[in-house]
Amino acid sequence: MVLPTSLQTFQDIIDATSSDRLLLCSFDQLLTGEYCIKFHSGSICDTELSSILTQTMKFKRIPEGYLPIPMENLRDQRVTDGVVQQVVAFLINKKYEFSVEDICEAMIGIWTYFQNDKKTAIRGAVKRVMRELSCQNYCRDWLTYNSPNWKAHNLSKSKLDKFIYAVQVDVLIPDDELSTDSVSEE
Numbered sequence: 001m002v003l004p005t006s007l008q009t010f011q012d013i014i015d016a017t018s019s020d021r022l023l024l025c026s027f028d029q030l031l032t033g034e035y036c037i038k039f040h041s042g043s044i045c046d047t048e049l050s051s052i053l054t055q056t057m058k059f060k061r062i063p064e065g066y067l068p069i070p071m072e073n074l075r076d077q078r079v080t081d082g083v084v085q086q087v088v089a090f091l092i093n094k095k096y097e098f099s100v101e102d103i104c105e106a107m108i109g110i111w112t113y114f115q116n117d118k119k120t121a122i123r124g125a126v127k128r129v130m131r132e133l134s135c136q137n138y139c140r141d142w143l144t145y146n147s148p149n150w151k152a153h154n155l156s157k158s159k160l161d162k163f164i165y166a167v168q169v170d171v172l173i174p175d176d177e178l179s180t181d182s183v184s185e186e
Contacts, residue, residue, distance in 0.1 A: 001027045007040055014042050021045065023053055035059045068107060071118065074125035082107050083129040084167055087150075091160055096152040100126045138166045 002010050004026045014022050023042040030036050039054040069079045086107045090098050103126050104119070105111045111119070130150055134143045142155045 001025045001037060004028050011041060023050070025053065030058070033060075035061070067110070069122070069125075074121055079125050080129050080132075083126050084133065087130075087133070088164060088167055091152055091155065091163075096155065097149050099149050100130065103130075136166075138163045 002024070007024070007026055010024050014024055021044055023044050024040045026036075026038050026040060028036055028038075035058065037057045037059075039056065044050050044053070068082045070076045083103060086103050087098075089106070090096075090102075100123050104122055107126075108114075108122070114122070130145070133139055134145065134150075138159075142152055142159055144151055144153060
């Protein structure tokens with residue numbers, strides 16, 4: 001995506017390469033205040049994606065974030081990674097008590113726009129990850145659930161360092177330890 005003023009420069013590049021992997025679109029703000037992505041030229045191999053990207057798209061606002069977890073599979077490792085990363089962020093910022101809702105809101109910037117069924121599913125996945133996390137060697141003696149909050153109690157610098165190290169070397173909640181049972185409410 002380029003500004004409309006740069007279209008010719010990039011059009012020359014596309015013409016010179018004759019590639020089926022380049023698509024030229026411009027991004028601009030219209031006089032109405034809307035933002036617009038407009039297709040100009042080129043093609044890509046993926047016909048479904050191409051059919052979307054070759055249409056002019058208008059937006060009321062610019063998306064300022066992305067969804068860090070796959071909605072189609074809430075058992076994906078990226079869900080676990082996102083929750084663990086958020087717990088680390090809370091602890092580093094000395095927030096030692098937090099709810100599942102706090103995790104969801106902090107992890108997903110557009111949380112308030114989700115429909116209730118999606119929120120319920122994500123909360124369930126976060127609860128599952130937190131239960132599994134609290135059973136891990138590096139968390140067992142300091143991460144506890146006291147409805148409705150998770151609490152980090154007696155968390156020394158040494159314990160926090162061990163936990164962060166375990167996160168960095170990716171030894172928390174290996175894929176084979178993820179449960180396959182349904183998520184129950186706590």
